[in-house]
Amino acid sequence: MSIAIPWDSFDLIVFDMDGTLYDQPPLRRRMAALLAREAIRQRSLSVMRTLAAFRRQREAMANAVTNDFAVAQYRLPGHSPDAVRATVIDWMEQRPLAMLREYRTPGAGTLFTRLARNHAIAIFSDYAAQAKLAALGLSARYCVTAEDVGRLKPDPAGLLWLMEQAKTTPQRTLMIGDRDERDGEAARRAGVRALIRGRDFRHFDDPIFRHAS
Amino acid sequence: MLPDFDATVRAIADTVALREQRPVGTAGQASAFVLASFAGLPGYLRPPLRAATLIFDAWPVIGQRTYFHDLPPEERRRTVEAWERSFLGPARMLMTFYVSLSLFGLWPDDARHG
Ligand SMILES: [Mg+2]
Numbered sequence: 430m431s432i433a434i435p436w437d438s439f440d441l442i443v444f445d446m447d448g449t450l451y452d453q454p455p456l457r458r459r460m461a462a463l464l465a466r467e468a469i470r471q472r473s474l475s476v477m478r479t480l481a482a483f484r485r486q487r488e489a490m491a492n493a494v495t496n497d498f499a500v501a502q503y504r505l506p507g508h509s510p511d512a513v514r515a516t517v518i519d520w521m522e523q524r525p526l527a528m529l530r531e532y533r534t535p536g537a538g539t540l541f542t543r544l545a546r547n548h549a550i551a552i553f554s555d556y557a558a559q560a561k562l563a564a565l566g567l568s569a570r571y572c573v574t575a576e577d578v579g580r581l582k583p584d585p586a587g588l589l590w591l592m593e594q595a596k597t598t599p600q601r602t603l604m605i606g607d608r609d610e611r612d613g614e615a616a617r618r619a620g621v622r623a624l625i626r627g628r629d630f631r632h633f634d635d636p637i638f639r640h641a642s
Numbered sequence: 643m644l645p646d647f648d649a650t651v652r653a654i655a656d657t658v659a660l661r662e663q664r665p666v667g668t669a670g671q672a673s674a675f676v677l678a679s680f681a682g683l684p685g686y687l688r689p690p691l692r693a694a695t696l697i698f699d700a701w702p703v704i705g706q707r708t709y710f711h712d713l714p715p716e717e718r719r720r721t722v723e724a725w726e727r728s729f730l731g732p733a734r735m736l737m738t739f740y741v742s743l744s745l746f747g748l749w750p751d752d753a754r755h756g
Binding site: 454455457458459460461462464465468469472474477478480481484485488 | 664666675678679682683734735738739741742743745746747748749
């Protein structure tokens, strides 16, 4: 792979969070083991089923525009939205935090430090990202999530908002994510160039990041 | 024929995938996830779990003269559900362990490149 990135031509570097700034599979396996232990302890699969239904709902919502997205995502048949929200926050946001640092993508720390000298760094995520970013030991100038803009990727609303905040243009923005059909597509809709983990690079020690500064 | 750990895990994941109304992932993804999760468990947990899994696989031999992993889908489901409701704690725990990991493995996986 020999993609040359003209780093100087960008003002704003936008990172996706999950799967981009940390490795998801080992974290998922550990969370699955914790959930299995919880199911055995409670003698019930209800937490697992709630989370599975929530994930299905979110995936379905990515392909449809909903106006009350922030509320609608917790509306599952047979569940109280408050209970769903509490379960999601507990298991998908709070508990993984303690394990996150261990799975940070190699090279992320150095890359963020180098980029921060001449670029604005931003996070564009479908899930809450501030606490994860802190747990990863990283910092960004801007952070936008699906709840902030009421749209899931590949809707480019978050990306457009970030460019407005950074007072820059699509030509001077680079999106770095891990799913072409979400991050890549959001970037295309906004006229922004994208790098996709797994396709264009594996981690941030790869040669394409060597001249980033 | 002998009890077969991998085939048993695959058969349980298949059973869970068939039972779920709207799985997003496939049974193959679920069983791969369960096997990977098992491999990631602490070393002291794996031998007893493996032994319990082989006992589970051999259980239907008593009544049906067939290992669990060789049973037809309906019989597999009956066996899984009998163990889920078992009055024996370890049997119930074993099945809850596998069913919950299989359910997790059926989630949409946005981590293919992670
Ligand atoms: Mg991602």
